[in-house]
Amino acid sequence: MLPTQYRFASPSPPIPPPPPPRGLRNMLSLRPKPALFNPFFRLTTSGRLRRTGAGGAMRAMDAAQVFDHESGASEELDQRARLKIAIVGFGNFGQFLARTFAAQGHAIIGHSRSDHSAAARSLGAAFFRDPHDLCEQHPDVVVLCTSILSTEAVLRSLPLQRLRRSTLFVDVLSVKEFPKNLLLQLLPPDFDILCTHPMFGPESGKHGWTGLPFVYDKVRIGDSEDRANRCRCFLDIFAREGCRMVEMSCTEHDENAAEIQFLTHTVGRLLAKLDLKPTPINTKGFETLLELVENTCSDSFDLYNGLFMYNNNSTELLERLELAFNSLRKELFGRLHVNLRKQLFQSPNGGGSPGAEEN
Numbered sequence: 001m002l003p004t005q006y007r008f009a010s011p012s013p014p015i016p017p018p019p020p021p022r023g024l025r026n027m028l029s030l031r032p033k034p035a036l037f038n039p040f041f042r043l044t045t046s047g048r049l050r051r052t053g054a055g056g057a058m059r060a061m062d063a064a065q066v067f068d069h070e071s072g073a074s075e076e077l078d079q080r081a082r083l084k085i086a087i088v089g090f091g092n093f094g095q096f097l098a099r100t101f102a103a104q105g106h107a108i109i110g111h112s113r114s115d116h117s118a119a120a121r122s123l124g125a126a127f128f129r130d131p132h133d134l135c136e137q138h139p140d141v142v143v144l145c146t147s148i149l150s151t152e153a154v155l156r157s158l159p160l161q162r163l164r165r166s167t168l169f170v171d172v173l174s175v176k177e178f179p180k181n182l183l184l185q186l187l188p189p190d191f192d193i194l195c196t197h198p199m200f201g202p203e204s205g206k207h208g209w210t211g212l213p214f215v216y217d218k219v220r221i222g223d224s225e226d227r228a229n230r231c232r233c234f235l236d237i238f239a240r241e242g243c244r245m246v247e248m249s250c251t252e253h254d255e256n257a258a259e260i261q262f263l264t265h266t267v268g269r270l271l272a273k274l275d276l277k278p279t280p281i282n283t284k285g286f287e288t289l290l291e292l293v294e295n296t297c298s299d300s301f302d303l304y305n306g307l308f309m310y311n312n313n314s315t316e317l318l319e320r321l322e323l324a325f326n327s328l329r330k331e332l333f334g335r336l337h338v339n340l341r342k343q344l345f346q347s348p349n350g351g352g353s354p355g356a357e358e359n
């Protein structure tokens with residue numbers, strides 16, 4: 001049920017235009033032809049988003065006009081949908097995504113518990129401390145980018161009644177069953193839901209996203225062409241960057257992710273406890289271990305904790321890991337025992353010591 005209370009928010013700060021094109025023309029022409037590219041929307045000269053083709057339904061007419069400017073990026077993006085994307089949870093990963101969204105010419109607005117307005121400004125995005133102000137901007141898409149542990153509280157704190165009746169909610173959490181159930185439970189039935197997991201982060205994706213997996217599950221996308229297109233346009237952002245687009249159910253994702261992700265993070269954090277240092281004779285294998293420590297420990301502990309707490313398969317994996325370690329240790333010590341016995345019995349005085357047999 002939607003909350004019924006309604007309060008007037010203070011006037012919102014203007015949204016700055018997207019950042020300079022940053023060689024967008026070249027970038028777009030060099031990129032592989034996007035699988036999901038669809039020129040379904042056009043921006044009118046007044047900056048409003050209209051659907052092209054038969055029907056010509058208008059969208060975003062009541063939204064704030066954030067596109068009243070001409071730039072190289074907007075000309076390029078005139079060919080396809082420009083989305084107004086709200087990023088809720090403007091931390092490490094939220095800003096990482098915002099950079100690429102903005103570089104593709106989408107309008108970004110952010111909200112977080114802490115004040116990230118300076119970071120937002122540097123990305124050409126607007127930052128709203130108050131979630132009411134954010135929602136009154138009527139974004140096309142709301143991307144939930146909060147820590148797994150705080151997602152429910154953050155979602156409950158959003159004044160959903162201030163959003164448009166049809167808004168696309170996307171989550172990028174590293175676990176998938178949990179947000180899927182939460183979004184289905186808390187969002188009004190008119191909202192669309194797309195659960196995603198970009199399987200890379202600021203470290204692994206710092207040199208580009210080409211070939212990196214992007215998992216998504218269209219949990220609830222309305223039948224209308226507009227809604228299908230909006231979802232497609234959002235997915236297109238990742239396809240345009242060259243991500244490997246993988247459509248997979250949230251359940252299947254979590255089964256796979258326990259091994260792929262939780263195991264990787266656990267091993268990385270375990271190795272970090274050994275305080276490994278580079279040496280002058282590093283092998284490739286050892287270098288890989290050092291990289292693993294760096295990759296996993298640069299993410300917050302909240303993220304790691306979320307992978308454990310909110311993936312049903314993680315506990316079993318931790319148990320399997322412990323069993324595997326114990327079995328390996330047993331094998332090693334078993335061999336050591338056999339060798340020691342052999343030495344004892346084969347020594348010149350072998351077999352002479354009664355104590356040896358007792359051991």
Ligand code: NAP
Pocket residue numbers: 088089090091092093094112113114115145146147148150153154172173174175197198199200201202299300301302303306
């Ligand atoms: P994180 O520690 O998982 O999340 C940080 C974000 O959560 C920040 O925006 C932070 O707000 C917000 N947050 C934390 N506790 C909060 C609370 N009690 N109330 C309100 N907000 C709270 O680190 P992250 O790397 O940025 O990850 C964000 C999301 O992306 C996670 O769900 C993660 O699973 C997912 N993800 C991350 C990666 C990655 O490589 N990092 C990759 C794929 C998906 P403030 O900024 O205001 O502190």
